Amino acid sequence: MALLLPEYSSLVPELKEVRRAGLVRLRGRALPALESAADAVTVVVTRPPGTSIEGLLRLAVSRLDAGTLRTAAEYTLGLAQGTRDWPASDRRTRAAEVYGVSVERFRKDHEVMVLEQVAEQILRLAADPGAEPGGAVPDGEGGGTHRTMLVRARERPVTLTLHVHPVDLLRDVDVVVSPSNVHFALPEPYKSSVAASLRRAAARRGVTGDVMEDPVHDELRAWAAGHDVAGRAVLPGTVVATGAGALAERGVRRIYHAAVAVPRAGTNDYDVLPSDVTRAVSRALALLAEEHDRFDPPLRSVCFPLLGSGRGGLTHEVSLAAVWAAVEAELARGAGWDVHFMVRSPEAAALVERIPAGMRPANDRRAAGRPG
Structure with a gap:
């Protein structure tokens, strides 16, 4: 017997109810349209109430365009890592920050658009479950946003987190x-780069949300003045450590700023050499060893984005090969660091997941494509 597909007009109000309740309070709620869509998509429908809906939402949101739309949807519905138990008001505030608008404007305009786009993806999934490879709905809190991998660093088994x-x-x-x-020179905090996102997240804000302190920016300026390089370029591969500001409340204690991008004269573009990326990663790991015992508890874990793969112009593949060259060498020597990789797109994640199979030099393969 064919399953009855939900109607768009029913999905949007139920998505609003999920936004208000949060993922941790779905059990026992009447969400017939979402349950019907989940039944149409997943092969196994005998899961506890709420579980299949969460998986459906994660799958639908993963199909949205990467960038502000997908990120805002993840915050709005509590799908972003660490936000599933956040109050609805906190999730709405963070989603509004993604678009750089007030909470009230986001509530009246952007939030409606975001939920409507999620509903559209749910309808497409329900109508054609086979359109998504594997036809399965991801379960669990990670929902594909983080995972661990066992790899070999020159024959030594180590664990990475993606x-x-x-x-x-x-x-x-x-x-x-x-x-x-x-x-x-840090980018403005409203931009979307890794450096801008960290600057924004590290800022200390007042009760109205206004920035009261910009500690990462201030510490970098103080470092430049103290080393007599204010207004002058340092050598590519230089790494400077600062505190993490408000990020310390989330367990992030240090930010290592890796100088890998060289401004191209007369343009807004940058040049990045893979060798400079490798040198910067090596220096970051050496700095981690230097600072390890200065903290209580000692520093142990470190996370790398794909350096130079934004405006620097490196493909994801070339950047990963350059980062991994230094990480692998350090781990192979017996270093006990807990190494993490951070990416934004499924395509970049797929490249990182190929590390366990062994990476050949990037120039032996076709480029993976420049990220948008």
Whole structure:
């Protein structure tokens, strides 16, 4: 017997109910349209109430365009790592920040659009479950946003953790490596780069949301003045450590700023060499060893984005090969660091997941494509 597909007019109100309740309070709620869609998509429908709906939502949101739309949807519905138990007001505030608008404007305009787009994806999934490879709905809190991998670093088995979400969602990772230009000039906090996201997340805000302190920016300026390089470029591969500001409340204790991007004269573009990325990663790991015992508990975990793969122009594949060259060498020597990788797209995640199979030099393969 064919399953009855839900109607769009029923899905949107139920998505609003999920937004208000949060994922941790779905059990026992009457959400017939979402249950019907989940039944149409997943092969196994005998899961506890709420479980199949969460999987459906994760799958639908993963099909949205990467960027502000998908990120705002993840915050709005509590799908972003660490937000499933956040109050609805906190999730709405963070989603509004993604678009750079007030909470009230987001509530009246952007939030409606986001939920409507999620409903559209749910309808497409319900109508054609086979359109998604495997036809399965991901379960569990991670929902594909983070996973662990056992790899071999020159014959030594080690574990890596892969995060597939914005960098400001990281929790309980001691050190985050942030790409920088050789002037250590931070981008404006409203931009979407890794460095801008970390600056924004580290800022200390007042009760109205206004920025009261910009500690990462201030510490970098103080470092440049103290080393007599204010206004001058440092050598590519230089790494500077700062505190993490408000990110310390989420378990992030240090930010290592890696100078890998060299501004191209007369343009808004940058040049990044893979060799400079490898040198910066090696220096970041050496700095981690230097700072390890200065903290209580000692620093142990470090997270790397794919350095230089944004405006620096490196493909994901070339950047990963350059980062992994330094990480593998360090781990192969017996270093006990807890290493994490952070990416935004499924395509980049797929490349990282190929590490266990062994990576050949990037120039032996076709480029993976420049990220948008």
